Amino acid sequence: MSEYTYEKDASGIVTITFDSQGKSANTMTRAWFEGMKELMAKLSAEEGLTGVVIASAKKTFFAGGDLEEMLHGSMDPEDIFAYVEEMKAPLRQLEKLPVPVVAAINGAALGGGFEICLACNHRVLLNSPKAVVGLPEATLGLLPGAGGVVRLTAKLGLEAALPLLAEGKQLRQEKALKAGLVEELVDTPEELIPAAKAWIKANPEAAAQPWDQKGFRYPGGNAESANVRMVAAMAPTMLYNKTRGLMPAPEKVMDIAVNSMRMGFDSALRNESRGFAALLRSTEARAAITTFFFGMQAIKSGKVRPQGDAWKAGSSAILGAGMMGSGIAWAHASRGLPTALKDMSLENAEKGKGYSVKLADKAIKRGRMDEAKKDALLSCITPTDSDETFAGTDIIIEAVFEDISLKEKVIPETYKQLSDTGIYGSNTSTLPISILAESCPDPTRFIGLHFFSPVDKMKIVEIIVGDKTSEETLRKAYDYVQQIGYLPIVVNDKRGFFTSRVFGTYLDEGLALMRDGMSPVAIERAAWKIGMPVGPLAVHDEVSMVLTKKIHETHIALDARLGVENGFPADDSSNVKVGQSMVNMGRGGRHYGGGFYEYAEDGTKKLWDGLSQFKERDLNVSMQDAEDRMMYRQAIETLRCLDEGVLRTEVEANIGSIFAIGFPAHTGGALQFIHGVGLDAFKKRADELAAAYGPRFEVTESALNKLRSEK
Ligand code: NAD
Structure with missing residues (x-):
């Protein structure tokens, strides 16, 4: 089965369109690598070749290395080294072709995907928020092992490359262009390949990478220049202040980048492979891949959600416009979920809405929102002091004072306004859900929805299942939390929850x-x-x-x-x-x-x-x-x-401990920490x-x- 399609036009330009078979995204698997070997042989033998365009048939451009294969493959450093060397070899061949090669990036090109782009002579990016580029490996405890560290350092110079590499920054649109990760933006997918071909025709001689040309100098200075020496001397201290010496990946990235400037290009690539092999074996990389990649995927794809139809709340009500209620109102409005925000007086409720006005104004000041978006967002929040305002609502979230008798009074009073299929949540931080549920006319529809403060920054909700909460209510609660863009973790009811x-x-x-x-x-x-x-x-x-x-x-x-x-x-x-x-x-x-x-x-x-x-x-x-x-x-x-x-899965324990409690992220979470030890x-x-x-x-x-x- 082929991993790509191959099409040569009348002007001698070959378009390679990656299309990993049986997968939703292109990844660097064994099959891809075998395909690349065959592809390079074919391109080298191609007669009348004038250029190559690399494109993708998927929604994303290329997802990068296959983490499943990496996590479960051999842990022998020599085996890992050999594996990475094999994977990166075709990229070296690609950039040594005697014709210009252009990447036509239609969607996310991250990690290995962007390393392919770096081996091209020119990069055209779709001007869309979905088309994000970068080398986020360090955030998974790894380093870009397919030439990413060495090429990005050579392309941008040490000072500009280091933060992108060590922090694993992902950029899109103008920011990617400005940072020099790509050279051209186009507005529609249809313009991508024509733009790539136009560049080839305008630059027929641009086949050699700068670093393969005689007299190459790193942007910003070579290794011995005063500026680069200063960056290399100061960067470790600045990094230590951020990572507290707990994360080996950014340190290794820095070390490989600095040293790559002191050796020949091919030796630098080999040195990078050695660095990758060392990191893949580290506790931190395994923890990060387990939790931040596979764990996150499990939660986002709903592996821990009860099976059943998807649910979407069309309207909501929040009781209590205090610190938490006003934060939850912001979360709802940010995702367009209409919300009645109720407090004891209209004045209090208005004040609660004022919190969203403040957050919106801050976002506008930072260039992250415009007035139209602010108006749309604020129009979702209706301050009120009356229950009738939210008659027939799909979800009620109680966030009044942490007082059991108050909650037991408010819950049955407001339950009447719930739609026939709606659910009732409490944001209590410690009161037992099963006890509060007794005050609810239908305890099967009652559940804990524990947000964290400040709600706009802490994007996680602890869902607490009471003794009588139904599976259907849990499923709806799970969908609601995802609907507003938060991470759900599900726990059973016991004092203090999890x-x-x-x-x-x-x-x-x-x-x-x-x-x-x-x-x-x-x-x-x-x-x-x-x-x-x-x-x-x-x-x-x-x-x-x-x-x-x-x-x-x-x-x-x-x-x-x-x-x-x-x-x-x-x-x-x-x-x-x-x-x-x-x-x-x-x-x-x-x-x-x-x-x-x-x-x-x-x-x-x-x-x-x-x-x-x-x-x-x-x-x-x-x-x-x-x-x-x-x-x-x-x-x-x-x-x-x-x-x-109380906890149902390890994944939820790990994600919950990091995002809700602040357990150190480099461990991969509280239970992954035990595995690491x-x-x-x-x-x-x-x-x-x-x-x-x-x-x-x-x-x-x-x-x-x-x-x-x-x-
Ligand atoms: P808060 O004191 O800031 O706000 C409570 C609001 O409820 C007040 O505005 C009050 O006027 C209103 N209220 C009281 N009785 C009401 C009624 N009958 N109808 C409508 N509104 C009424 O409290 P908070 O910090 O927002 O906490 C609210 C809930 O969230 C509590 O159960 C708390 O345990 C929980 N919680 C708090 C935090 C936190 O960090 N503060 C975190 C998670 C959960």
Whole structure:
């Protein structure tokens, strides 16, 4: 089966149209590579050849390397090296053809796909938001191994190429043109091939790449120039500030790029293959591919969604125009979903809509929105103080105060307005969904839809399935979350669900370290070193200890009502003990004028000097232990959630932990982190921590076995 079509016109230009058989996108598989070998032989023997155009029969231009093949292939570095060398060889042959070669890019050309384009002499890009180009390999823990690092550095110079390579930037339209990734834009797909051919006819001599010509100089200077030496000297420090030394891929990319300038082109390509082989074997690459590629694909394609017809909400209502309600209204309006935004007074509801006005104005200022789009967006939000405004709506999302009796009053009152096929969601962050569902006339249509703050930036929703929630409601909730462009992760109902529960362990461990005698500065530093976005003490201040105290009291009252003892958070936890003393001392958090930090008028903050009172013992905790304690607490709690059936899949645990909790992304998520350490090594270290610091670090074999059986 052929991977491409081959067509020669009267002027001697051959158009190669890639069309990987049986796949929706062109990928660099073995079959493609075999096809390329045959193709290069055919082109080399072609008589009267005047040029070559590379095009695609798919919606995207070319998707790049086959990650499935890479993840499951041999891990022997020599085998990987040989594989990459084989894959990149036809591209070298392509750029050495004695005629000009032009890429006609009709859609996304990323990774390997764009590396093919770089081996061409000229690139014509369709002027469409879908036609995106770039080398995002570093975001998957890899480097562009088909000549991308070496060619982009030679094409743009080190200074311009480094950020594109190390950050894996993807560009489209004018930005791609301006950055020099492509040379020409056309407005319609029909113009692509004619434009490519026109360039060939106008530039019949442009067959050799600049780097294959005598006297080639890198744009911006060769390796020994002062400018390049300065970039090479400063880049690692700048990178370290961003990656905290946790991501080997951008470092390797930088190293290969700098060194490629000091060697011959073919040696540089071989050096790049060596670098690729080293990275593919790394824990970080495997984690990134597993979670960010396959995991994301599983969630987006609905692998974890119950089977059934697709559902689309045509209208919606949000109760409570506070911080969360107004953020959710923005999310709805951004995707054109009409929304009634209800609060106790029209004035409050208008204020909630005002939040979207502010976000829209900010987007306009940044050139990301125009007035017409703003008007269309705002017209989707109807502020109201009356239930009748949303009679017959498809989805109601309750986001009133976190007060169980208020919610139990509001839910049955507003349920009446739901359409016959509609669903009812609650945005509660900790109240049990199954309990709230009892106040809903039809609990099968009731579900948790837990958004995160700030809603416009945190594009993930934890869907909580109550005891009586139907599969149909779950499916509709899943579709609704995707309809508004958010990532759905599905969990079962238990105190704290998944995200609040695991996030709580991070906050708790920060305070436990303080009680064990570690200095607050060192605690925040340890959190930075492991890659947490914000240190635990700073997060406490943002969340506010007042809120944590309220949640604790709510759950005590709930326990009393139900005659159970769940405790959330537990009475003897550091979150409760230290948190409550802070509130009692009038240090409830940033919103209350200060907490673990003191906040100055000029926006700066410093740790409060009264924190030494929380030191209960001096365990002389090492930095390594502190780092592990914060990582392991979260990973162990996630594992417990899986073991207890709160979490349904590993994929959701990993994606949820990164995007909702801020678990360090380089690990691939909280459960992938355990796989990366190795299950036995993880258990051994957890046992050590349990022996030194307490049973909260205990890991049961049954939980680990769950992880073993899921793989
Ligand atoms: P908020 O205090 O900012 O807003 C609550 C709003 O509800 C207020 O505007 C209030 O006037 C309104 N309200 C009260 N009673 C009402 C009624 N009967 N009808 C209509 N409106 C009414 O609170 P928030 O931070 O937006 O939280 C709302 C919900 O979202 C809570 O359940 C909370 O636990 C949950 N949540 C909060 C966060 C967060 O970070 N703040 C994150 C996830 C979930």
